[in-house]
Amino acid sequence: MGMVKKEFIEHEIGMEDLEAGLEWLTKFGVKTFQDHTGEWVEVRCAKQFDFFSPDPVPIPHVSERS
DSSP: OHHHHHHHHHHHHHHHHHHHHHHHHHHHSEEEEEOTTSOEEEEEOOEEEOTTOSSEEEOOOOOOOO
């Protein structure tokens, strides 16, 4: 029973890290992290150009919890 509990806790920690990364991505538009091979990966959110600004702004995505 201890091994299953350990795997469940690791899964919950992984899900919390994933949710924190998604929250960061939706707020700021860019998230960098190391993948399973150890290489740095940069993920960018979809952007749109604002009519009043020359810089594109990230499109806010609503993240819903079920």
